[in-house]
Amino acid sequence: MSFASSFSMLRHRAAASAAPLLLLRRFRCLRIAARHQQQNPNKQAPPSRNLLKAKQTLKEFSSLAPVLSLEASPPLTESQAIGVVAASQANFMRVIVPENDEPSGSFRGVEILCVVRALLKKIKRRVMVGDKVLVGSIDWVDRRGMIENVFHRTSEILDPPVANVDQLLVLFSLEQPKPEAFTLTRFLVEAESTGIPLTLALNKTELVDNEIISSWKARLRSWGYEPVFCSVESGHGLDLLGFKLRDQTTVIVGPSGVGKSSLINALRSNPSNAAEGENWFEPVLGSKWLEDQRVGEVSTRSGRGKHTTRHVSLLPLSEGGFLADTPGFNQPSLLKVTKQSLAQTFPEIRKMLSASEIEKCSFNNCLHLGEPGCIVKGDWERYSYYFQLLDEIRIREEFQLRTFGTKREGDVRLKMGDMGVQQAEPRLEPKKHRRQSRKRINQSILDELDDDDDNLLDEENDPILRALRNENS
């Protein structure tokens, strides 16, 4: 397990255990109060403040514990609904819930501007864009409400931060800009490392001739991918893409200028997509904001460049499903990829490893660097990219190690792992028996960078720094 993921597991566990503890304490208050009542039956003592508080907390927790399972369908009152968080801005979250007010019984989407219940914050239950949530205290006229609980997540990505992503759409263009094989590989590796299914699409087909399309098709097939060729300009391939996105929450990633925003706009307004009936997200009532999430309007309204904000938002598709608009997130950080996991992000290596059941690599955790006995041969196009990325990840891992090692020596100890691989492990704090939080570790990396006078890193655009900051926020 990677350093990073073990920390996030710990963090989740800590959040989950806070609630029962609080509950237990409040239960004790109740019991003591009840015993007091038994011993003094004639005294009608006014309920103590603690007792009131305990009752209140029990009431709060009864609708809260535990995190709702995805299949759960809690009984809803008039002022409650289940929806999806489409955006988060400052202290507010925009949640899209279905509204059943049509005589025909068909659904429409309503956007409710929500605050998050203080209790959820208290027990550190984070609400993310993409989360399925229980909204309560809804004022259907003003379209305001409060997020009362969160459902289990099926997935969670951090860069950009979105929950319940079903699919990643890696978008490149064939021209303006031309695809660059190594950059494309970085994007694919980042997408593969999430474990979420990915679709690769190549845009602007109308700018190139058929030979170029065929040669990319063959080349990408040898990498293990079947891309969708499309053109926002001519409309070619958009039906197929629309079909692939239907009823899915999809995050589009890709370099600047390939047509991500153009594609989002095209898919949202494709009139042939406007099926009648179950498309309860379009139109979304009360959302001037959603209308504004269009390429041109955002820039004119804010008066800044259209991509100066980094707020991710989910845009409802006319046929159901969401597309995440991810301004500014167009460089893969590869922060979740480790030396050991890199091989699994290359379909070519996966294929070689699964093809040879009998002939295994001599080493269990072989890095496939051409050692004798390694079954991963070098006769494939991206082998050199694999090497290059392995090197990059090695340097980053060493940098992280050095940062913990020099700055916060006490927090890290080196452990001999399997096959003699050295691994860094945070030292348990002697008194609290608690691991250092991932936030603090990330912060120590950021501090280290801030201390560095020769620091020429572009803080805004450096994907690793950004991913670390996202995690901390």
Ligand SMILES: Nc1nc2c(ncn2[C@@H]2O[C@H](COP(=O)(O)OP(=O)(O)OP(=O)(O)O)[C@@H](O)[C@H]2O)c(=O)[nH]1
């Ligand atoms: N010729 C052609 N141009 C396109 C196509 N799709 C998008 N464009 C143009 O490509 C340029 C960049 O499009 P955007 O949608 O802003 O690209 P983006 O990926 O969102 O770029 P960033 O916002 O920088 O990440 C715009 O001028 C679009 O009009 C296409 O299919 N063909």
Ligand SMILES: [Zn+2]
């Ligand atoms: Zn090997």
